[in-house]
Amino acid sequence: MTTPTQGPAQSSGRQAVHYLEDLEAGQTFVTAARTVTEADVVGFAGLSGDFNPIHTDAEFSAGSVYGRRVVYGLLGLSIATGLLDRLGVFSGSAMAMLGITEWTFTAPVFIGDTIHLELAILGVRPSASKPDRGIVERRFTLLNQRGEVCQRGRIDVLVRRRPA
Template structure:
């Protein structure tokens, strides 16, 4: 899929990623990167005594997976300037090793910027498991180029890479 620019989006538009199965390696690598070795994630015997009777994947790994799946969609490949934040993120269902999840991204709002080069895009993320249940849900605005902004950026880049004769 090619990049979308601010004008290409509409509120209510939905994009769906392919699925991804969560592995033991995912949980272990995230524990190593984050330093979070809480027994609910790392200790099989401890986890057997909990309500889920097995280890659960870190909630923040779900957020990271959402952003990775967002990248796979390709719609922001050349147009994104910056993620502006995360808000109202809810962990609704646990994610377990062996679960297959996918991202459903909904465009919620479009706010053109004053310069005409970019604008703010409201987005809602839903991480959905193999049972069709929403495991995580949250919002994240992003700053995105307009077609004009992309053209100006390309011209500036071409001009700065031109070598004098």
């Protein structure tokens, strides 16, 4: 079994692909960190078609509760899944995302924040009907550079079993 990464500053980059047999409840993984940029926000606005001024208008958002533009919540979630992919744990073994549940946005992410993902394995179970796969229950926690939790929730995934 691969030793989980210890922290964003110690992330060793891409890890080996983990199959169902390589995972167990209680394992944790920590990704490298990434700074959210102006280009990320502009690109997400163009891709999503969401140009809400709280995200795109500096003058408007200066008068908001945040006092500045706030990053799209769904952009934070998208970056979290990208950070997980960069880690490599599920790259090649994941078959399908099964759902996003219990997701909460607990603190804003701002342009210039440096965020990382902490992933906890909550449970692992083989499929009752398909012997080549199983379900991995995962808790995502997205944190900023101050260690504040910005988002958290579950994203369970269907994962391949180790090839024979």
